Structure formats: structure tokens, C-alpha cells
Amino acid sequence: MATLLREDIEARLAEPDLAKRLVIAPLLDKARQIGAGSVDLRLGSEFLEVPRQDNAHIDPFEDRELKQISGAPDRRFYVPLGDRFVLHPGQFMLGSTLEFLAIPDDVAGQVLSRSSWGRLGLLVATAVAVQPGFRGVLTLELVNAGSVPIVLRPGLRVAQLQLWRGDGATAHPYRSGGKYDAPLGPQSNRLVWEVDERKTLNRITALMHAREPVDSATAPLDDAQPTS
């Protein structure tokens, strides 16, 4: 794996073959956004607010739909460029990048918070992996970890994307097997989709906590098979 430097990034952005091209659109200020070894990404206009709730806890592995667990549905809202909103201390919200990305099948990446925001208490991304073949906008986890409200505006450069080139293209790019098929806004938790793993872990839990020895072949919730 080799880090894509500015020259590599610019060459990939100009690649004539669409399948091999790195797409970051729109790139509003190319000179400022492309750094020596990363690309700054901007805050988009779409947000998901997770409402406060009165559940004692969230256990994604409980045998229920996650939406039932969380109680109230997330609120999706839009803030146009030029407008603003306030992220209060302790508040958690999902946002997304302004830019739509198309990552070639031989490139992987990682999204990080820009340090200048981190020093104000704003966490934007917790080293989010960007898989080869990914297409869409990236979901950002916005948290105000400080003690003062922070005013945010779509268009702000809040994150940076680092990219690495592999030795060759993966045969299993993200778009063909990933959970998010070209997301155009922030995506909420999809743990509920991982039914097979949930069932497997529940089966193990049942075996561990059984008062009497349990035959694993007849244990409840043993219908799960590892995914191939």
C-alpha cells in the first residue's frame, strides 16, 4: 500500500477511464482542499438527529428490531449552503460530506476529523474506513465534546480523506457487497442487518448462561449459519 500524495490524487482525479477515476465532486476549491497527502472534505447539507429517549439501554443484539430499541425514529433535516445550525455540548448527530466520492477498486481510504475542529471540541469522524469501490457521500458522526455550543455551516472543511493505493484492484469492491449502496446522505445504524452474526452470538450467550448443560445442536436460536 502506498499513500496517494497530491500529485497522485490529481492524476487520479483526471484519469480518463471512469472505472479507474477518483471522483470527488464537487471539489469547490481544488488548490486549498488537496493537501500534500490528503483531501479536505466539507460538511454537507443533510443531517440525522438521534432523539433523546427513555430506554434504559441500547443493546443491538437483543432479538428485536433496532428501530424498536431506539424508541423514536431519527429526524432527517436539511440545511442549505449559507444557512447554519448549532451543535450543543454533548449532542450527537449524523451528517455527511458535501462531496460525492467514487473510490477506484485499487484504492482504500480513511476519513479523519480536521485537527483544528478537534481542538474546539468537535469530533467529526472516528477514522472511518472508505472501502475500495465505495460510491456515495460519507456519513460523519458529529459530536460536540466541548462545553460550548458550536455553530456549524454546510460547506465548512471539517474532515480530511487519506488514500492508499493497493498493489492491484480488489475483486470484491464495496459497491457489490456493501451495505450502503451509493448513499446520498447520512446513513443511520445498520447493525440490525447483521442478523446472522447476531443469532450466532445469541446462541453462544444462551449456551454460556444455561443452568443445565445444553446440547448445542438443539439450543434455541441455532438456525444461524456463518455467512460465506
Add this chain to the structure above:
Amino acid sequence: MPSGRGGHLATLTRHTLERFYAEVGLIESAITQADSLPEGDPKTRILANAARKFERLGPQLGILHIVVSRYRQAIDRSDVPVGLQHLVGVLMADVLITPGDPLINLDPDDNYSTVDLVDLLDRILDRGLGAKSEYTKPHPIAFNVPALDPANALLSPLLAHEVAHSAVNQKLLAELRNKDSGRTEQLLLSHLQKSGLDLTSQAAIEWAERFFGWCSELLCDAVALALCGPSFAWAFAAYLPPSTVAALNTHPPLRDRMAFHLAGLDLLGWTPLMSVHSPGVLAWMRNVSANPALTNSAEEAFLREAVEQLRAEIFQVAMDHVSYRLEPGDFERVADEAIVGLRAGIPWVEIGDSVLSTWQLVLAGWCASFAERGDAEISLVDASNDAQYNALLVKALEMSSVVLAWRGDGNATA
């Protein structure tokens, strides 16, 4: 509140309440005047009249309340995608004569339509309120979009037709009548005489009214065609399939409108592009619109001939009105790359130094869809029903607004 987010509904409400206060003031004056009179008939009559006027204010105030409560949730709403907000802003700028302030209304009872709330309140309240002062602020315009499908980019050209009604009512229909120079009246007389009627007959009034209704609709269609090009004709055919044979009514029959759309698109220079990107759909539209007869009545013959007689003028009035017209040459310069991007599921909007405009994007969306789904009439419906694809287009519309705003060529929301 940022401009262009429906806040002028509050301004209009205050303005309308001033009319109520003025009316109440007049009633109070009348009562004071009556109090100074001796008991008797004049005093009783003045007081009774004042009481009647006062009682009428209740229902009138109720109407204002209905309008405000119906649209207040649309003020500064944050639950519609930025791309849709931008599209509505573009329509306000390109079509309206007086400045407007959009209220995007997602009421499930509504279909594609627009309502100028100043006109609406004037129409209703003038029956009961005497005092009237001119409202000079931006008109709150309700954009009613289907609640289940609010961000359908491919059908959005229908909103261009709807918002044009405001301009047609204010100005364009009068301009068309000026260009008519009495030709329609002569034609009307000629058709009436064939039926043994004359210009004083009830039929003459009804035929003329229907003719102007048809002209209004066709003027709105022409505005939408000038703004959106073939996208309007395709959206119209997808939303209102011309298979239904209807009786004559306030709107021209769908097949007549399709013929009108094809003629207009030809006049605007779009036929070669349609032949390239959708030859099958073009052939279907020509075939369907070639057989428009409904009732073979004398009225139908008059209406069809009268519209045909004024067709060039209808397009001229519409084209002179719009501040932005989608040009085939401009689209062709960016079409290939825009279509490649959309077919690949990428909402890029910058082609070289150009930024795709709202209606270039919608048109590229239709063309890319034909390339993906095939060029048959069913593709029109399939494309407009594809929620994911429409969401991609709405994202592209947002990106267009963002890039234009960043470059200083436009602003993000209007």
C-alpha cells in the same frame, strides 16, 4: 429567517389583519354615529347594518385562519432536500412577474399545483371586506407537491407549468389577447353560424370561455417547454398518460396538448436531440397525438382551429416572458458527459468550466434514463417511479446550486 423560505406568509397575514382592523374601525364609527341619533328607524337601520357587517367578519377571519394554518408548517421547513428547495427557487426567479416567496407544501391532499396566496386571499376576502390596500411585498407562493413523492426530479417540470399560471393570470393571457387582433372572434362567429348560432348565444359565451381556458393552459405549457425543453413533454406524458379519452373541459385534451408540445419543441429546435436520445418515445408521441378527436362537435372544431391559429403567438408570448430558456446547443455541449455521469450513478455537475443548470440536469436525467431503460413509452413511467434514481438527480440539483453559489453565479436557495 433567510430569504426565500416562506416567511412572507407572516407579512401577508399581518397585512390582511390590517384590513380586518380597518373594517372593524368602520363598523365602530357607524355605531358611534348611530349612538348620536335619536331612537327610530335610521338608528335601527345603521345598527342592524353594522351588526350584519360584523357577523360577516367571523367567517372571513375563519378563511384567513384556514390559509395560515394550512401553510404555516411550510415556513422555513427543513424536511425537504436542498436540491428541491433550489429547484423551486429557480422557478420563482425565472417565471414569476412579481417577487415571490416559496412555501413548499407537502399536504397529502394536494397534487402538483401552485397557489399565489395574495391572489387567493384577495379573491375570497374581497367579497366581505370593503377596505383594500395594495400588498407590495413578495407574494407567498404555495408549491404543492405530492407528499408521497416530494422530490421527484423527473416530474419537476410539471411545477414549471403550475408556477406559470401566476404569470399567465397577471400578464401573459392579456398579451396573447392583444396579439389576437379579433381573429378568434371571427373564427368563433364562423363556427357558430355553421351551427345556426350567433355571438349573442349562450354557446358563444361558453365556447369563448373554454377557449381562453385552453389558452391559459397552453401558455403555461409553452413556458414550461421554453424553460425545461423536452423534459416537460416527457414528464407530462409520464404523469398524465394520454390513453384516457375525456370530454371537453377547461383543459385541452391530453392528445392535443401532446401535439402542441411536439410542435413547440420543434419550434425551439429540440426535435433532432429527441430523435437521437428517444426516437421510440418520439414516434409514440407523434402517433398518439395524430389522433386527437374527442366528440367531433362544432365546439371542438372551433377550439382546435382557434388554438392552431394562435399557436405561434402562444409560443412567442411564453418565450418572451421567461428569463432563462434552455437551449439545445448549450445542452448538447455538455450532454454526453452529464449522461455518462448519471448512468454511472455519479451526480457530477461540473463539465469543463461549465456548471450544469437545473433544467440541463433534469434533461440529462431523462436522457440517461432512456439510455439505461430503453426507449419505449413505458420507460417514461418507470423512470419517474424510480425513487433512488430521482434522489440521485435531486442530489445533483443540490450540487449544481452549491457550485454556482460558490462561484458567485447564483445563490444556494433561490
